[in-house]
Amino acid sequence: MQVCVIGTGYVGLVTGVCLAQIGHQVICVDNDAQKVKLMQSGQSPIFEPGLAQMMAANMEAGRLEFTADLRVGVERGEILFIAVGTPALPSGASDTRYVEAVARGIGQHLNGGYKVIVNKSTVPIGSGDWVRRIVLDGVAEGNSEHTNFDVVSNPEFLREGSAIYDTFNPDRIVIGSSSERAIDLMQQLYAPIVTRQFAQYPDLPPVPVLVTDLTSAETIKYAANAFLATKISFINEVSNICDRVGADVTLVAQGIGLDTRIGHKFLQAGIGWGGSCFPKDVSALVHTATDYGYDAQLLKSTIETNRQQRLIAVEKLQQVLKILKGKTIGLLGLTFKPDTDDLRDAPALDLIDRLTHLGAKVKAFDPLISSARSHPDLTKITLTTNAEDLAMGCDALVLITEWQEFQLLDYTHLASLMERPTIVDGRNYLDAVALTNAGFDYIGIGRPR
Ligand code: UGA
Numbered sequence: 351m352q353v354c355v356i357g358t359g360y361v362g363l364v365t366g367v368c369l370a371q372i373g374h375q376v377i378c379v380d381n382d383a384q385k386v387k388l389m390q391s392g393q394s395p396i397f398e399p400g401l402a403q404m405m406a407a408n409m410e411a412g413r414l415e416f417t418a419d420l421r422v423g424v425e426r427g428e429i430l431f432i433a434v435g436t437p438a439l440p441s442g443a444s445d446t447r448y449v450e451a452v453a454r455g456i457g458q459h460l461n462g463g464y465k466v467i468v469n470k471s472t473v474p475i476g477s478g479d480w481v482r483r484i485v486l487d488g489v490a491e492g493n494s495e496h497t498n499f500d501v502v503s504n505p506e507f508l509r510e511g512s513a514i515y516d517t518f519n520p521d522r523i524v525i526g527s528s529s530e531r532a533i534d535l536m537q538q539l540y541a542p543i544v545t546r547q548f549a550q551y552p553d554l555p556p557v558p559v560l561v562t563d564l565t566s567a568e569t570i571k572y573a574a575n576a577f578l579a580t581k582i583s584f585i586n587e588v589s590n591i592c593d594r595v596g597a598d599v600t601l602v603a604q605g606i607g608l609d610t611r612i613g614h615k616f617l618q619a620g621i622g623w624g625g626s627c628f629p630k631d632v633s634a635l636v637h638t639a640t641d642y643g644y645d646a647q648l649l650k651s652t653i654e655t656n657r658q659q660r661l662i663a664v665e666k667l668q669q670v671l672k673i674l675k676g677k678t679i680g681l682l683g684l685t686f687k688p689d690t691d692d693l694r695d696a697p698a699l700d701l702i703d704r705l706t707h708l709g710a711k712v713k714a715f716d717p718l719i720s721s722a723r724s725h726p727d728l729t730k731i732t733l734t735t736n737a738e739d740l741a742m743g744c745d746a747l748v749l750i751t752e753w754q755e756f757q758l759l760d761y762t763h764l765a766s767l768m769e770r771p772t773i774v775d776g777r778n779y780l781d782a783v784a785l786t787n788a789g790f791d792y793i794g795i796g797r798p799r
Contacts, residue, residue: 352429376415377416379419424456579631599797622697681750713733747768764788775795
């Protein structure tokens with residue numbers, strides 16, 4: 351099928367590359383000419399394991415191309431994905447101006463046959479009908495007669511760092527539309543994924559496809575992220591109770607997770623959730639609820655618990671080091687999760703802010719963050735290029751991101767570089783016994799010392 355993906359941010363680029371991989375003819379559009387040039391030269395503007403190689407292979411096979419010209423993309427695609435950003439406004443609402451510009455542009459360039467316009471971006475609930483009207487405005491502006499299209503909501507559920515795996519091994523595919531024709535085309539588009547032709551376990555039953563109305567599909571996206579964020583805030587709250595009563599949250603999580611109604615996933619206590627999705631989406635859902643006259647108290651608590659949890663390491667450092675002014679704290683990791691170079695709304699940034707406010711010096715080592723220029727908050731800290739330089743002269747280390755390589759560090763050596771070796775394991779990721787044997791005062795989250 352002929353597919354056009356508009357917006358080559360995280361979601362757009364992964365979607366475009368993966369749809370090409372399953373055999374579709376894909377053209378990706380972005381209004382950033384520099385970025386398009388970069389992609390045309392075969393380079394990925396984002397870091398995602400396996401993406402650059404898959405991108406190159408599909409360009410080579412002639413199934414994937416890039417353009418800065420929206421007209422070319424719209425004319426060529428029979429399925430048009432809108433995958434531009436919907437960043438959070440200060441109010442917590444989503445900024446939909448990029449979606450609006452693209453919808454208008456699509457309308458202006460609509461041509462020929464029937465098209466399916468797919469909202470892949472996480473758009474505010476109710477956007478499907480709104481996009482339809484904006485496209486029609488664009489059609490009128492373009493003096494065109496072509497109104498042969500339907501709008502579909504098709505939320506994505508992929509995670510940064512495992513985006514390709516998630517795309518080919520999804521738990522479900524959600525298609526929101528009232529048009530049989532559009533639903534049918536979307537089912538054809540995803541058939542190779544539904545039948546697990548690219549899956550790790552091809553013998554599993556087909557991927558469930560849930561067909562809903564537009565608004566329900568849009569709400570599913572927000573509800574899924576809000577539920578996952580709530581699950582994490584819940585276990586983080588339990589970890590704070592564990593700290594006080596002397597229980598171990600990792601065992602508690604194991605014990606409750608064995609109940610299949612609860613499940614094990616997303617019960618890792620730590621320094622809180624971050625990234626470009628959970629913070630934005632939970633706030634947007636609260637905002638939508640407020641707009642419709644409902645006070646979403648549980649979701650507000652999910653956010654508040656997370657805000658406090660992000661500073662839990664400060665509390666733990668104060669318990670051991672007392673005064674933080676003049677002390678040096680070394681952060682192992684900065685990104686909001688491993689296998690990404692993404693610092694958006696990373697808990698590390700709040701921690702840095704608080705520690706520097708308290709007069710501590712902050713150093714950090716992250717395998718994928720090499721330049722302080724990449725984020726203004728990082729200009730307050732010293733970045734090192736390895737764990738030894740990080741540990742040297744530090745009063746305490748804090749593990750922020752569970753990078754696999756951090757499990758393999760020589761902690762005995764690191765301890766020898768510190769006067770009173772202390773480590774706060776902000777993700778309960780390291781082996782407490784091994785760290786203690788290496789000479790560290792090991793402090794987990796919600797775990798007895
Ligand atoms: C999240 C969802 O998991 C995806 O399903 C969704 O498609 C995506 O948002 C999106 O809306 O685009 P992502 O933000 O990439 O994916 O990252 P997650 O793996 O979900 O982690 C989010 C945050 O929660 C991270 O900071 C992580 O450290 C934290 N987390 C996760 C925990 O603190 N504990 C856990 O048990 C799991």
